[in-house]
Structure formats: C-alpha cells, structure tokens
Amino acid sequence: MPEPNAPAVHLRDVRLQRGGRTILSGIDLLVPTGSVTAVLGPSGSGKSTLLAALTGELRASQGSVDVFGRPLPQRQRELLETRKSIGVLLQGNGLLTDLTAAENVALPLRMHTKLPAPVIARLVEMKLHAVGLRAAADLYPRELSGGMARRVALARALALDPPLMIYDEPLTGLDPIASGVIMSLIARLNASLGLTSIIVTHHVHETLPVADRALVIADGRIVFSGTPAELQQTTDPLVRQFLDGRPDGPIAFDAPQREVA
Ligand SMILES: Nc1ncnc2c1ncn2[C@@H]1O[C@H](COP(=O)(O)OP(=O)(O)O)[C@@H](O)[C@H]1O
Numbered sequence: 001m002p003e004p005n006a007p008a009v010h011l012r013d014v015r016l017q018r019g020g021r022t023i024l025s026g027i028d029l030l031v032p033t034g035s036v037t038a039v040l041g042p043s044g045s046g047k048s049t050l051l052a053a054l055t056g057e058l059r060a061s062q063g064s065v066d067v068f069g070r071p072l073p074q075r076q077r078e079l080l081e082t083r084k085s086i087g088v089l090l091q092g093n094g095l096l097t098d099l100t101a102a103e104n105v106a107l108p109l110r111m112h113t114k115l116p117a118p119v120i121a122r123l124v125e126m127k128l129h130a131v132g133l134r135a136a137a138d139l140y141p142r143e144l145s146g147g148m149a150r151r152v153a154l155a156r157a158l159a160l161d162p163p164l165m166i167y168d169e170p171l172t173g174l175d176p177i178a179s180g181v182i183m184s185l186i187a188r189l190n191a192s193l194g195l196t197s198i199i200v201t202h203h204v205h206e207t208l209p210v211a212d213r214a215l216v217i218a219d220g221r222i223v224f225s226g227t228p229a230e231l232q233q234t235t236d237p238l239v240r241q242f243l244d245g246r247p248d249g250p251i252a253f254d255a256p257q258r259e260v261a
Pocket residue numbers: 018019023041042043044045046047048049050
C-alpha cells in the first residue's frame with residue numbers, strides 16, 4: 001500500500017549508468033501525487049533511461065529511488081509486485097498482432113489476477129470505454145489507425161488500475177489531431193481516475209498545456225525544473241536552445257560518436 005501523503009516518486013541524487021557510461025547524475029526529482037509531470041529533452045539525453053530507473057529496470061548506481069514513499073525493492077519478486085502499480089506506455093505500442101484489442105487489454109488481467117472470465121470481460125469493456133474505443137473491441141491491431149492503436153495500448157497500461165502512469169514518447173508517429181486526442185486523454189484520465197502521470201517527450205508544445213510541472217534534461221542532468229509557465233519564460237541558453245529548436249547552441253545535437261582508438 002502507498003504511504004499516505006508520500007510523493008508518487010522521489011529521487012535523491014541519482015546517478016544512472018549504461019554500459020559503464022554515466023547517462024544522468026545528480027538527479028533530484030519529486031513528483032507530487034496527482035500531478036502531471038512533463039520530462040523534456042533532446043533525443044539521446046536520457047529520458048527513457050530515467051523512466052527505466054522508475055520501474056527498477058535499471059538500478060541507480062548512486063542515490064535513492066522511492067515510489068509511493070518506499071524504496072524500489074531490491075528483490076525481484078517484490079519489485080514485480082511494485083511494478084503492478086506502475087502503468088507503462090512504451091515507445092511503440094507493443095500490441096500483440098494476433099490478438100484483438102479486447103484480448104490485448106485483457107492480457108495483464110489474465111496474467112496478474114485470478115478474476116473469472118466474465119469479470120475480466122467487463123473490466124476490459126470499461127478500460128476500452130475509458131479511452132473511447134468500446135466499439136473497437138474485436139478489431140485486430142492492423143485494423144486500427146495509429147491513434148486508435150495507441151489508445152488500446154493506453155487501455156492495456158491501465159488494466160490493473162495503476163496509480164502511477166508513465167508514458168514514453170506517447171505522440172511518436174501520430175498526426176497532430178491524434179496527438180491532441182492522446183494528450184487530452186492522458187490529462188483527462190489523470191484527473192478522473194486520480195492518477196499521477198509522468199510524460200517523457202520531445203513534443204514540448206503539445207505536452208506543456210496538460211502538465212503541472214516540467215523538467216528538461218540535457219548534458220546528463222536536470223537543467224530546468226518548474227512550472228510550464230516558468231519554463232516558457234526561462235532565459236537559460238541551454239533550455240532556450242531546446243525549447244526554440246535551434247541546432248546551434250550549448251547542446252551539441254549532432255555530436256559525432258567519439259571513436260575509441
Ligand atoms: N542499453 C543501453 N546500453 C548502453 N547505452 C545506452 C543504452 N540505452 C541507451 N543508451 C545510451 O544512453 C543515452 C540516453 O538514451 P535514452 O535514455 O534512450 O535517451 P532518450 O530517451 O532521451 O532519447 C544515449 O546516449 C544512448 O545511446
């Protein structure tokens with residue numbers, strides 16, 4: 001059970017490494033319960049790496065990662081239990097192509113609960129309804145538009161009623177209209193279901209309107225943390241370069257990979 005009044009996520013002085021290389025360090029992050037937080041930053045800055053630390057998929061090599069007031073468990077079995085309270089919408093939808101929309105949404109319920117089939121069917125119907133797709137229950141992923149497939153994946157991520165939702169690039173590959181639908185859906189679900197949401201994205205302008213807090217990652221650290229309004233007004237050159245999408249500035253967008261001699 002979550003600790004009462006604890007923030008949904010609390011990172012203290014976290015360092016994350018991959019392949020022996022430090023990707024992020026000195027990360028302090030407090031995500032209040034009920035909030036929508038946008039994690040922004042250029043491609044390759046470590047946004048997905050940060051999410052991997054929240055699910056325990058990647059262990060911090062320094063610092064602490066608390067979810068709902070408790071350190072992420074070290075033991076695999078307890079970690080899997082904690083993960084049930086974190087809904088994840090990964091880049092790409094990960095829908096199984098041989099299963100219908102309804103069967104895809106039912107998967108986590110079949111795997112993680114012992115609920116009888118009629119109850120699962122009812123829950124699946126409710127989740128699909130929540131994303132506005134009850135009529136698509138019997139369609140296969142190939143029969144869905146990109147936006148609809150993303151919404152089915154969202155329904156599946158919500159299947160176990162996780163209090164914390166994390167979204168990795170939820171707008172990738174979607175047209176502007178589908179992007180608007182997904183963003184307002186994310187915000188609406190957060191409010192109506194009383195969730196906490198963390199949205200990782202490089203789509204600044206689509207995401208900031210639904211966010212309560214924003215952070216910008218660049219140069220291996222958090223270079224901005226505040227409200228979207230504060231972000232819009234920042235004069236920090238690193239942050240401005242990212243916001244304004246300028247290729248020249250403190251961030252080397254196209255730095256060539258350094259060869260090791
Ligand atoms: N499994 C991995 N092993 C080694 N390096 C990785 C791995 N995954 C990502 N990286 C590196 O970590 C950095 C950050 O990647 P990532 O978190 O995916 O960035 P973002 O999601 O912001 O685009 C990149 O330089 C990437 O090459």
